[in-house]
Each structure stands twice: as structure tokens, then as C-alpha cells.
Amino acid sequence: MKEVGYFFDIKRVASLIKLLRARKVLIQLPEGLKRYAINIVKELEKFLPKGVIVFISGEKAYGACDIAFEEAKMLKADLIIHYGHTPRYYPGEDIPVLYISAFSNLTLSEKLCNKLVKVLNEANIKRVGVTAVIQHSPLHKELRSILRKHGFNVYIGRGYGVPDGIVIGCNYTSAMSINDLVDAHIIIAGGLFHGLGLRIATGKKVYVLDPYRDDIIDIEKEYRRVYALSISHILRASKAKVFGIIVCLKSGQFNIKTALKIKQRIVEHGRKAIILTMRDITWDKLLSFPSIEVFVNTGCPRLALDDRGVMKIPIIAPHELEFILERRDIAGYQMRI
């Protein structure tokens, strides 16, 4: 792993805090950036008037679907600073949210770019889509020009609810908008998570350019693992009599209408269902309900895909219910985000 730094934009954040005359500020950091909390607070406090109180949220922050409005209200905070996720707009919320991208200082090595060109040529791929997660979005242009120089047709798509060329865990519109034009997608992102989502959403070949590992990850193995787990959970759930429908309490995942519809549908099929409310959906919380045979999650669409490996009880997405209630042929199953 390379030494990594992130751009926390301290001076701008401090001026905005002063401009907004905020007295209590709540900072949210993704898991990977929480290790910088001490330094962020130390640096910020240098620029802030004495009376300003800075809190760091110790809760998990997996995305802009999880803005700590409730926490901020309890703390009487007048500003939320959310680091490291693509912004999302919340009309109707009183507390302003300042999104800071936390761009990574990692670059694409020449070695990595050459390897990519070689891999693409060997696979006879000519037309590629390029996407990135927000941290690495400054690398977009560079990669595009390198690939064009090597004769590839490069497309960067329009995002709907996300900036152009940017993806988040549950939104691949910037890849979908060019999906018909390309043979494969390239994504600049650390780890498997976003590459897997891109593979599921587009159905095309995906190459993950990981600037942390300085390597290309082929996502197919992970895709097949997750597909097998999905089938296994659906089949295991097919005889379930007792359903737990989860309503996620996170600001951008709260979906009570779907939960109520699902409950009615399950009851109409002669099975039992209760609605459970949760923030983070973790295995130890589900374990407390041993009589529930299958969980239906109306929150994050990634949970039933990525976390099935650790969930010992079947957990399914709403669209997967038809394979259980209406016994649709599992051969027709496709993962969805």
C-alpha cells in the first residue's frame, strides 16, 4: 500500500464555519478517514474562534445517505461537515450540510497505466467508459488523455443525482448513460465495492484501477461469489413463514412506504411479517430475532449484496421477493442495484 494523504480543505472549512457563524459543528468522516479526526480538529481549531465546539461523529458513515441530522439536533449543532462522499441534497432539513470531497493525493503510476493499456489491448477492447469515486475524480482527465493517446475511444457519462463520471455505491447512472457505447468500464476506486456495483449495474466487463494497490482488479470472481450468495439466500428464504421487514433509519435510506406495501403482500400470501427499524443493520442486531426466518431490507440496496457473507440468516432485497412469494423461476434471477 502506498502512503496516502487526503485534502481536508481546512482553511476553507474554517472560513465557512466563521461565515455561517456556526458555534457547534459536527464532523462526519467515512471509516477510512476517521483516523485523521485528531489532526482535522487540531488544524481547524487553529483557525476558529475560541468558543466554537467541534464534535466528531463516532457513528459509521457509509455515504451521503447517512447524514447525521438526528445527532446534530441532539447536539444543537448548527452545521454538519460531511467528508468523503458525493453530495446529496436534503430539502426540508434545517441544518446545513457542508460536503467536502477529501480528494486523495494518489496518482496513477505509469506502470499502472501501461498495464491497463496492455490488458485492454489483449482483450481487444476499443471503447471504454471511465468513472471514478469522488476521492479520485481529479484523476479522470489524466486517464482519459492517456487512453486517448493510445487510441481508445473514451467516454465519460452524464450522472443523474451524481456528478458526471462519478459513481457511488448505489448510483451508476454516469456509467449507464454511456453503457451502449462501450465495450468495458474502467473505474478508479480502492477495493472491490464500487467496481462490483458497476459490474452489476452495467452488465459489462469492469476493470478496477486501484491507486492504493497500484494494480488492476478484475471484478468477475467477486461478482460470481456475490451472485452465488444471492441465489443461496433466495433459495433458503423460499420456504420462510416469518418475515422481518427492515426500515433503515438513515436519512437517505428511510423507506416506510415500501415496507408497508411489502408487509401487506407477505400477509396476503399467508405468511407472517413484522416491521423492524434499525440504523446500521448488523448481524448481531438481527441475531436478537431468532424467530424471523428471512429479512427483507428496504434500506441500502448494497447490504443484501455485499453483507450476505456475514449474515447467517437469509437477507433479501424487495425485488427478490417474487422468487419467494410467487415462486418465479430462479433461473431468471439477476442482481439489481
Place this chain on the structure above:
Amino acid sequence: MKEVGYFFDIKRVASLIKLLRARKVLIQLPEGLKRYAINIVKELEKFLPKGVIVFISGEKAYGACDIAFEEAKMLKADLIIHYGHTPRYYPGEDIPVLYISAFSNLTLSEKLCNKLVKVLNEANIKRVGVTAVIQHSPLHKELRSILRKHGFNVYIGRGYGVPDGIVIGCNYTSAMSINDLVDAHIIIAGGLFHGLGLRIATGKKVYVLDPYRDDIIDIEKEYRRVYALSISHILRASKAKVFGIIVCLKSGQFNIKTALKIKQRIVEHGRKAIILTMRDITWDKLLSFPSIEVFVNTGCPRLALDDRGVMKIPIIAPHELEFILERRDIAGYQMRI
């Protein structure tokens, strides 16, 4: 373990829901009672008008310090039903809370009572205080009359913030009010948790009458284990330079004033501190802050006592800071609740 049942008071709960004209009801259950969630909802729905929606909170509920006001607000629930914990009053909150004790159907066996009499006689104990957790409080009177019949002086104390003779994890006033009058305390409770608290609070000999195990538990071994862990965490924390002060976001544990005072004190001693906000304080959340060398918890006073075994980084209570900042002699250390 004996077969256990709890009295969920379904008919009364249903009438109260109707009386209050509640349309959305959020039920909170302690971990041990969540297994009954399906049955509770099924039974309740029999007595409720069709449009009433019942939600079960999937979040942990460790006490009446943890009433799901935020959850209820998100759900637009008009009533919270909180099972299994001693009531606590929240002035200023809009959503009514209905506390249901969930009395256990367990009784004290003759064998267990005889064993207790024998144990007390052998230890030459004449004057005893009797306490119970709320689930087993109906057994109070029975135990008192049995012990009186055998010639013991039995005291049931006044509670402050809890009913007479009742204890909760952080309130042993009903035992403290008679502490000078007794040689030992008897508590009717499952497991070690409340017995340990009683031992720490009173400093007297404690016998736990556990109706689940149908046995008497001597708490001394657990007390010594927790004491040793406390000393170890304080000593390990004594050279820490970076402190994380935890503000717990639970309704009855929220203590921002103490956190701010502690921060100032730590900074005055030339060390660094940030304030972290959390709901459930779990090891995996603390792990995300590897640069913090010691956590100071301003929330539940039991956490730094009971959970130290699983926390690999020192976690201390506010009153323990003097052993770290002012280097008070650890020989004078006593656990506190």
C-alpha cells in the same frame, strides 16, 4: 435453564393505544425479549383497529436511558411502548412513553430458598436487604416473608428515581438507603450484571438469587475480575497523550457539559482531546480511531466497568481521570457507579 414466560400485558397495551388514538406505535424490547417480537405484534394486532401500524425497534435497548425518541420522530410514531425496564421520566419530550414491566413468571423454588437460608446462616448473617430487578419484583414479598419466618431481619429500601426495593444498572439507591442497617444484600436477578452493580455501590456482601439458573451466585469473583480490569485500564491510560471523550447520544445518557469540562481539563494538562459522539459504544466503532490512546466515557457508568474485557484500548470513567492527569495514587482507587 427453566422455561420462562413474560407478562406482556397485551390487552391493556391495546386499550391504551386505542385510548390515545395512536396510529403508529414503536415498540422497544430489551435484547432478551426481542425473541417475542413476532408474538407480541400478532397478539396486539388482534385487538387493534386495522390502520394502526406497529413497529419493532431493532436497535439495542439496554435501559430506560435509551428511549427511542429520535426513531419515533422519524417514523412519525405517536406512542413508544418500552418493555422490560424501570420507567424513567423525560420532561420536555413530546412523544408519550408507555412502560410495561414484562414481569417474569419464574418463581423462587423451595430448594433455592432453603439453600439461601443455609448460606446466610453459615455466613452468620442476620440482617439482609432485599432488592430485585423489575421483572422479578413480584417475588419481593414472598422472599421477605420466607426470610422473616426463618428469623432474619429483612429490609426493603426507599428508591430515589426507582421504585422501592428495585435496582437498575446505574441506580442502587433502594439498597443504599438501608445499607447501614444490613450485613448483606440479596438481589433477585438473572446473571451477574445487577449483582455486580449492587456490590460496587454498597461495598457489602451480595448474594444473587437467579431464578433462571435456580441458584445463588456469589458475585465476589466477578467483582475482583472487574476491579483488576479497571486498575489495568487506568494504569495503561496513565501515559496517554491523546484522549477521545465520548458523548453518548442516548436520551438518558447525553452529557455534553461533562464532556466539555473534561476536554478543557485534559487540554490544560497539555494533552490532546477530541469529543466523539456515539449511540451504542462498541469496540468496532472505537477501532476506527487508532490514534486515540484512551477513551473517556461520559455516558453509561456501567460501560467502563462491564465492557472493559472486550475493549482493547483503555476506556475510563470521568472520575478515574484524576489517576491519570493528577497521578493520584492508584492504591486509593475505588470503582464507582
